[in-house]
Amino acid sequence: MTEKNNAEKTADLLGKIREQRPLIHHITNFVVMNSTANVTLAIGASPIMSHAHEEMEEIQEFASALNLNIGTLTNYWVESMIKAGEAAGKKGTPIILDPVGAGATSLRTKAALNIIVSVPVKVIRGNASEVMSLSGDDFQIKGVDSLEKVESAREGARRLAKKLGKVLAITGEIDFVTDGDRDYEIHNGDEMFGNVTGTGCSATTAVSCFNAVESDAAFATAAALGYFGFAGEIAAKNSNGPGGFQSALYDALYNIKTEDIIDGVKIKQI
Amino acid sequence: MTEKNNAEKTADLLGKIREQRPLIHHITNFVVMNSTANVTLAIGASPIMSHAHEEMEEIQEFASALNLNIGTLTNYWVESMIKAGEAAGKKGTPIILDPVGAGATSLRTKAALNIIVSVPVKVIRGNASEVMSLSGDDFQIKGVDSLEKVESAREGARRLAKKLGKVLAITGEIDFVTDGDRDYEIHNGDEMFGNVTGTGCSATTAVSCFNAVESDAAFATAAALGYFGFAGEIAAKNSNGPGGFQSALYDALYNIKTEDIIDGVKIKQI
Amino acid sequence: MTEKNNAEKTADLLGKIREQRPLIHHITNFVVMNSTANVTLAIGASPIMSHAHEEMEEIQEFASALNLNIGTLTNYWVESMIKAGEAAGKKGTPIILDPVGAGATSLRTKAALNIIVSVPVKVIRGNASEVMSLSGDDFQIKGVDSLEKVESAREGARRLAKKLGKVLAITGEIDFVTDGDRDYEIHNGDEMFGNVTGTGCSATTAVSCFNAVESDAAFATAAALGYFGFAGEIAAKNSNGPGGFQSALYDALYNIKTEDIIDGVKIKQI
Numbered sequence: 001m002t003e004k005n006n007a008e009k010t011a012d013l014l015g016k017i018r019e020q021r022p023l024i025h026h027i028t029n030f031v032v033m034n035s036t037a038n039v040t041l042a043i044g045a046s047p048i049m050s051h052a053h054e055e056m057e058e059i060q061e062f063a064s065a066l067n068l069n070i071g072t073l074t075n076y077w078v079e080s081m082i083k084a085g086e087a088a089g090k091k092g093t094p095i096i097l098d099p100v101g102a103g104a105t106s107l108r109t110k111a112a113l114n115i116i117v118s119v120p121v122k123v124i125r126g127n128a129s130e131v132m133s134l135s136g137d138d139f140q141i142k143g144v145d146s147l148e149k150v151e152s153a154r155e156g157a158r159r160l161a162k163k164l165g166k167v168l169a170i171t172g173e174i175d176f177v178t179d180g181d182r183d184y185e186i187h188n189g190d191e192m193f194g195n196v197t198g199t200g201c202s203a204t205t206a207v208s209c210f211n212a213v214e215s216d217a218a219f220a221t222a223a224a225l226g227y228f229g230f231a232g233e234i235a236a237k238n239s240n241g242p243g244g245f246q247s248a249l250y251d252a253l254y255n256i257k258t259e260d261i262i263d264g265v266k267i268k269q270i
Numbered sequence: 271m272t273e274k275n276n277a278e279k280t281a282d283l284l285g286k287i288r289e290q291r292p293l294i295h296h297i298t299n300f301v302v303m304n305s306t307a308n309v310t311l312a313i314g315a316s317p318i319m320s321h322a323h324e325e326m327e328e329i330q331e332f333a334s335a336l337n338l339n340i341g342t343l344t345n346y347w348v349e350s351m352i353k354a355g356e357a358a359g360k361k362g363t364p365i366i367l368d369p370v371g372a373g374a375t376s377l378r379t380k381a382a383l384n385i386i387v388s389v390p391v392k393v394i395r396g397n398a399s400e401v402m403s404l405s406g407d408d409f410q411i412k413g414v415d416s417l418e419k420v421e422s423a424r425e426g427a428r429r430l431a432k433k434l435g436k437v438l439a440i441t442g443e444i445d446f447v448t449d450g451d452r453d454y455e456i457h458n459g460d461e462m463f464g465n466v467t468g469t470g471c472s473a474t475t476a477v478s479c480f481n482a483v484e485s486d487a488a489f490a491t492a493a494a495l496g497y498f499g500f501a502g503e504i505a506a507k508n509s510n511g512p513g514g515f516q517s518a519l520y521d522a523l524y525n526i527k528t529e530d531i532i533d534g535v536k537i538k539q540i
Numbered sequence: 541m542t543e544k545n546n547a548e549k550t551a552d553l554l555g556k557i558r559e560q561r562p563l564i565h566h567i568t569n570f571v572v573m574n575s576t577a578n579v580t581l582a583i584g585a586s587p588i589m590s591h592a593h594e595e596m597e598e599i600q601e602f603a604s605a606l607n608l609n610i611g612t613l614t615n616y617w618v619e620s621m622i623k624a625g626e627a628a629g630k631k632g633t634p635i636i637l638d639p640v641g642a643g644a645t646s647l648r649t650k651a652a653l654n655i656i657v658s659v660p661v662k663v664i665r666g667n668a669s670e671v672m673s674l675s676g677d678d679f680q681i682k683g684v685d686s687l688e689k690v691e692s693a694r695e696g697a698r699r700l701a702k703k704l705g706k707v708l709a710i711t712g713e714i715d716f717v718t719d720g721d722r723d724y725e726i727h728n729g730d731e732m733f734g735n736v737t738g739t740g741c742s743a744t745t746a747v748s749c750f751n752a753v754e755s756d757a758a759f760a761t762a763a764a765l766g767y768f769g770f771a772g773e774i775a776a777k778n779s780n781g782p783g784g785f786q787s788a789l790y791d792a793l794y795n796i797k798t799e800d801i802i803d804g805v806k807i808k809q810i
Contacts, residue, residue, distance in 0.1 A: 031589050032574065075592075107592055311782065521782065521783045
């Protein structure tokens with residue numbers, strides 16, 4: 001598909017979310033609970049934040065996507081994720097994982113791997129270090145600077161996606177999405193994202209919203225990142241620092257019209 | 271009382287809050303802890319957020335209202351609410367319950383009922399499904415759309431308020447407050463509330479602040495919702511989306527003068 | 541040093557933070573987790589929020605300061621703080637404590653004292669009641685209004701700083717920092733800070749960022765409070781209430797140039 005086709009399909013998916021208002025179950029970290037709930041609403045979906053073991057199964061009866069995030073994990077919360085993920089798996093509800101800090105501490109790497117082997121995660125969204133830490137000992141990443149290194153990281157990501165049977169989304173200056181066969185590059189975003197906490201987690205929330213209405217996980221993920229990054233570009237224009245940016249980001253996610261997307265979202269299949 | 275009388279009395283209560291700065295103990299959910307603390311401060315009261323069992327009783331020695339919210343409940347937190355509620359009950363401190371998600375999952379319905387039978391809750395604030403789920407099997411709510419349905423839901427709420435001996439506040443397009451005998455309709459608010467997380471919980475915080483300074487719980491609750499809704503109207507005018515709205519809401523709560531309220535707050539006793 | 545020297549040194553330290561981007565490990569309360577992470581980023585440092593016992597030691601391998609805050613404490617979290625603090629102590633990483641609510645409940649006073657005796661806290665930042673509650677029975681504070689009372693409170697703080705061997709920072713209308721020998725007064729800030737939740741905790745975050753790059757803890761603490769208070773002055777000018785202030789505060793922290801500091805920061809050694 002051409003970049004324009006991709007943008008049009010992104011607009012369609014956003015329209016679907018706003019029409020269907022899918023419920024996105026988040027089991028996420030304390031830092032971003034408020035902001036990811038707000039991002040879910042601003043996109044047009046509906047958030048439920050819950051981690052009580054007793055209701056993990058019941059919530060899957062009405063959730064359209066399950067968003068797992070290990071940002072401030074403890075064992076209880078990882079167990080919540082697995083309970084919810086097992087029920088979501090039975091129903092075929094898409095599960096999206098944000099492995100915050102995987103690779104940085106062994107608890108987080110192990111927790112992410114534990115979740116991946118326990119429940120049928122469909123998409124993993126993180127930065128390069130987080131995502132590639134899930135490859136075990138096979139892959140070492142030491143700064144992704146040069147074009148050469150980028151290509152080598154991508155090759156590693158493709159292999160890992162294939163091995164895991166999942167869509168991987170590595171966000172950074174240029175976001176990269178792969179299912180091992182098909183790759184997307186997303187040329188949207190703004191460097192101000194790096195100055196606001198939880199924008200990575202919020203990108204994952206967008207990925208969950210789009211996967212709730214589209215079964216092609218690789219494209220849904222690329223579409224979510226294109227739309228989210230484009231909203232960031234608008235927010236950066238309408239603000240003057242990280243405080244204004246956060247608030248302008250919610251406004252942009254909410255106000256972007258589907259027709260704006262067609263010119264703004266830049267998703268290349270490569 | 272006329273609508274104007276109600277608005278004047280609302281202005282008086284707001285003046286009292288700002289003068290006395292009552293301490294509002296919140297045992298609430300992770301998503302809205304920051305926003306409800308900010309709403310408490312913007313109104314002119316003082317928040318304390320705490321759930322440690324060891325200090326639940328001690329905090330009631332200086333709290334003027336106890337705000338309970340089951341939005342991200344686990345057993346430990348429900349126990350905190352009951353410990354705090356027992357101590358508050360002994361002192362006669364008003365207890366306000368926000369039964370987030372009651373009716374949606376059985377854990378939440380049970381937790382809300384457990385709290386209600388364990389401690390002397392004075393006011394319950396929720397949407398129609400949440401509040402009416404507490405009626406047990408006697409009442410089924412299936413969408414509250416037509417005027418006829420609204421009246422039938424209200425009749426159910428009146429009966430439930432009487433049965434429980436509590437004030438019930440059902441918020442929606444038009445807020446409704448009843449103690450079983452007296453009813454109030456509040457014609458304030460803006461649809462943007464629905465696009466920001468925690469605005470329902472924040473309305474409950476306003477209810478707690480007003481109940482901290484006024485023993486007539488039905489009126490205090492109506493007054494809180496009138497003032498909060500009016501602040502939302504101002505915020506909607508001063509913003510351009512949900513991000514700006516949240517920030518403008520705090521500003522409006524803080525900046526509203528008692529004289530503004532007299533023209534702005536629309537509370538009808540019906 | 542003159543006030544101008546102090547401002548110049550503050551500018552230097554801010555430049556160092558932005559260059560080195562030190563990682564600040566926060567074990568903090570649920571209310572302010574998002575805002576203190578954002579403050580850390582806006583200053584130019586990097587936050588990690590974590591409390592899982594399993595990774596408390598590992599995180600100290602790469603953290604440059606440890607920020608402890610007991611705002612919504614339970615036993616598990618206090619244990620996390622002690623585990624992290626022991627590891628930080630071994631490495632010589634500065635530990636900063638915000639004893640939120642110490643003096644208000646016995647659980648909090650005990651928890652703060654427990655942390656102080658268990659791990660080598662370097663700086664304690666709180667309001668007068670919180671900090672002076674740590675003196676045990678030796679010191680009673682009953683409102684700090686008159687100049688005479690201020691001097692008596694300061695004399696108490698000096699003695700306590702010496703006894704504990706720590707830097708104490710008491711924030712209020714004029715912030716006061718002492719290590720028992722050297723005192724600083726900081727003439728920056730705005731009363732709007734009192735209308736936004738978590739601004740005290742955020743000041744402590746600034747203290748942690750500055751202590752991460754400067755071993756003279758008394759000066760680093762004074763510098764942090766000067767810069768943070770100056771950002772508050774700018775934010776107050778650029779906003780119209782507590783909602784706008786919070787967002788403008790992040791913007792100011794981020795946008796302040798080191799040369800702005802030289803005229804804006806007012807730190808007096810006394």
